[in-house]
Amino acid sequence: MPVTLLFLALFALAFLAFNIVLCIRVWRLRALPLRRRALPALLLCCALAASMCRAWGVTAVAEAAAFPLNISTALLAMLELDRHRRRAGTGASEHLA
Numbered sequence: 001m002p003v004t005l006l007f008l009a010l011f012a013l014a015f016l017a018f019n020i021v022l023c024i025r026v027w028r029l030r031a032l033p034l035r036r037r038a039l040p041a042l043l044l045c046c047a048l049a050a051s052m053c054r055a056w057g058v059t060a061v062a063e064a065a066a067f068p069l070n071i072s073t074a075l076l077a078m079l080e081l082d083r084h085r086r087r088a089g090t091g092a093s094e095h096l097a
Contacts, residue, residue: 019044019070022077029084040077043069 023041026032047069054062 015070015074019073019077022074022081026077026080029080031084031087032080036080040073040080043073043076047073 019040023044026040027037029037047066050061050066050069053059
């Protein structure tokens, strides 16, 4: 296996872990309505389903939908966390519990 494929796989796993952590942090924000807390997790599930289509030979769905859904998951979750920090009046150094 070429080294570049190994680095690409490690980056993909790191980005997936980053998305999962963001989704969990947004889910734990009790001040948000349920639909806004669940949206990043639902987008991540759709992205994972689109990526799984590649295993069944449906590459068009994976190529068209998986990457944009992963990016939108990360952006939406970071936006919700930033909105919560600004609304709560806390700085970026305080951890959300």
